Amino acid sequence: MTAQDESDIFVEIRRLSKRFKGNAGDTLQDINLRIKRGESVALVGANGAGKSTLIKMILGLVRPSTGELSVLGASAGASQTHSRVGYLPEIPGFWGELSAFELLGDLASLRGLDKETAHKRREKLLSLLGLSKRGQRSMGGYSKGMLQRTGIASALLHNPDFLILDEPMSGLDPRAQEKLRSVIQKLRESGKTLLISSHALEDIRSFCDRVIVLERSKVVLDGPTEEVLGTLLEKYRSSEPWDEDPLGELSSEGWSLT
Amino acid sequence: MISTLILLRLKIMLRQRFAWLCFGIGLILILIGYATASVSYVSPHKLYYNFALAISFVALHLLAIYQGAQLFHDEKDRRTLQLLLVSGVSRARWVVGNVLGLCLAFVVIDMLWLILTSLMGGLAFGVWGSPILLQVKILQSFSLLIVISLTFLLTLLFRTVLALSLSAVLTAFLYSVSSIENLFRDSQSSHLMDGDWALKVIKLAKLLPPLEWFDLKSFVGYESSVSWIMVLGVAALGAAWAALLTAFAVMRFEKMDL
Numbered sequence: 389m390t391a392q393d394e395s396d397i398f399v400e401i402r403r404l405s406k407r408f409k410g411n412a413g414d415t416l417q418d419i420n421l422r423i424k425r426g427e428s429v430a431l432v433g434a435n436g437a438g439k440s441t442l443i444k445m446i447l448g449l450v451r452p453s454t455g456e457l458s459v460l461g462a463s464a465g466a467s468q469t470h471s472r473v474g475y476l477p478e479i480p481g482f483w484g485e486l487s488a489f490e491l492l493g494d495l496a497s498l499r500g501l502d503k504e505t506a507h508k509r510r511e512k513l514l515s516l517l518g519l520s521k522r523g524q525r526s527m528g529g530y531s532k533g534m535l536q537r538t539g540i541a542s543a544l545l546h547n548p549d550f551l552i553l554d555e556p557m558s559g560l561d562p563r564a565q566e567k568l569r570s571v572i573q574k575l576r577e578s579g580k581t582l583l584i585s586s587h588a589l590e591d592i593r594s595f596c597d598r599v600i601v602l603e604r605s606k607v608v609l610d611g612p613t614e615e616v617l618g619t620l621l622e623k624y625r626s627s628e629p630w631d632e633d634p635l636g637e638l639s640s641e642g643w644s645l646t
Numbered sequence: 647m648i649s650t651l652i653l654l655r656l657k658i659m660l661r662q663r664f665a666w667l668c669f670g671i672g673l674i675l676i677l678i679g680y681a682t683a684s685v686s687y688v689s690p691h692k693l694y695y696n697f698a699l700a701i702s703f704v705a706l707h708l709l710a711i712y713q714g715a716q717l718f719h720d721e722k723d724r725r726t727l728q729l730l731l732v733s734g735v736s737r738a739r740w741v742v743g744n745v746l747g748l749c750l751a752f753v754v755i756d757m758l759w760l761i762l763t764s765l766m767g768g769l770a771f772g773v774w775g776s777p778i779l780l781q782v783k784i785l786q787s788f789s790l791l792i793v794i795s796l797t798f799l800l801t802l803l804f805r806t807v808l809a810l811s812l813s814a815v816l817t818a819f820l821y822s823v824s825s826i827e828n829l830f831r832d833s834q835s836s837h838l839m840d841g842d843w844a845l846k847v848i849k850l851a852k853l854l855p856p857l858e859w860f861d862l863k864s865f866v867g868y869e870s871s872v873s874w875i876m877v878l879g880v881a882a883l884g885a886a887w888a889a890l891l892t893a894f895a896v897m898r899f900e901k902m903d904l
Contacts, residue, residue, distance in 0.1 A: 408903065444728075444903075444904070447728075447731075447732050448731070449728055449731060449732070449903070449904045450903040450904065451901070451903055465731075465737075467734055467736050470732060470733065470734040471734060473732070475732045477725060477728065477729075479725065480725065480729070481724045481725025481726045481728070481729060482724075482726060482729065483658050483724070483726055485657070485658050485661035485662060486657070486658070486661075494650060494654050495729075495733050497647070497650040498647055498650050498651065498730070498733050498734055498735055499733060499734045500647065500734070542729070542733070
């Protein structure tokens with residue numbers, strides 16, 4: 389493999405497993421995958437399949453039990469990778485004592501951005517995400533959607549090459565969702581590498597050219613979006629329904645559902 | 647970058663209700679000190695300063711232990727820990743920045759208390775303080791640094807309540823090792839009890855930070871100052887102990903899944 393090829397590999401995972409203390413089984417088992425520059429990859433799976441653990445391992449927050457994991461040519465969590473990676477968690481967490489404006493300033497400083505660049509990017513992102521006015525107020529009074537938008541701003545602040553978005557539409561109203569969709573689309577068109585964990589199949593269709601499916605700690609499908617989603621939907625149709633008639637059962641047990 | 651982290655912690659701490667609570671408690675304690683001293687006919691200002699310093703000493707250490715024990719789990723639950731770690735802050739910097747930031751916040755609160763104490767002492771008794779007050783506060787800051795580092799290490803090893811209890815008991819013990827030792831020696835020499843095992847424990851405790859050395863309150867009553875060389879020497883020892891305990895905390899934190 390040439391040096392150019394190596395620098396095009398953003399994530400390289402080989403025989404990765406994770407078992408947490410006290411758990412009977414592996415949370416992730418024998419994961420092998422590679423994400424290349426410019427790819428837009430969706431991570432799909434039921435709750436508890438191991439998506440969040442895999443993302444946390446890529447970010448260096450969770451250490452592997454066995455196997456190898458490199459991000460942008462360095463070990464996961466190395467400080468040089470963080471300058472090129474942006475992360476939006478499913479539920480972003482902030483200090484209620486600070487305003488979004490202050491938070492972005494502090495994060496920019498922690499990332500080593502100079503004051504002028506930091507100021508410009510902060511202004512632009514807050515305006516783009518509709519937080520120009522309310523961005524000055526302390527985040528203790530923010531709605532879930534506003535916190536999500538602040539999370540998006542903090543993920544994009546340092547103009548990363550590689551973005552990891554965990555349920556990006558979570559908590560956003562339809563208008564904000566539309567806005568975020570156009571932001572993600574633009575990021576994709578600008579050549580950013582994206583890893584998106586989502587349950588929204590329509591969003592996956594719009595943004596991603598590859599889908600990885602995790603099931604019971606393992607990668608069970610990995611391929612082009614339409615192909616994998618087709619297989620996945622087929623599997624869902626043929627599997628056991630959630631319940632024959634859950635509302636009917638509840639009614640028969642005396643629940644008033646009218 | 648570490649300075650941004652220290653200032654961020656300081657800013658968050660001082661904006662919490664907790665900081666105002668500390669300030670209010672300080673005011674009340676100073677008033678109680680004044681009231682107590684007023685009823686004394688012999689050197690009321692000595693009684694006042696002794697009381698005010700003792701109370702601020704105990705209160706600050708308890709508050710520092712409480713905050714130190716909460717910080718890690720609090721930041722983890724709020725997801726602000728992962729926000730910082732994915733924003734280019736290394737695990738080692740996170741620990742060091744928070745220990746120093748927390749200590750700095752308590753030093754700020756302590757300095758406010760000292761100003762109030764001196765103001766009240768000056769207005770009520772015409773004694774505005776002495777150089778020993780500054781020496782007391784300098785060494786108290788270093789003892790707080792040790793106690794916060796110790797609590798931080800314990801909170802990474804145990805659950806919050808256990809870490810808090812262990813830290814409080816250990817701190818109280820290390821501040822009173824000599825008194826306990828004398829007590830056992832006296833009881834042993836008068837054959838009241840067999841204190842051999844206790845003296846062995848006390849010998850072992852001498853391998854731990856000698857917190858007693860940081861307590862200069864007793865000199866205030868005599869209005870005599872201590873040599874600055876001694877103060878600086880003990881401060882350097884405090885810094886070394888805090889660095890050692892923080893290094894252990896970093897080693898533990900590096901291995902943790904977050």
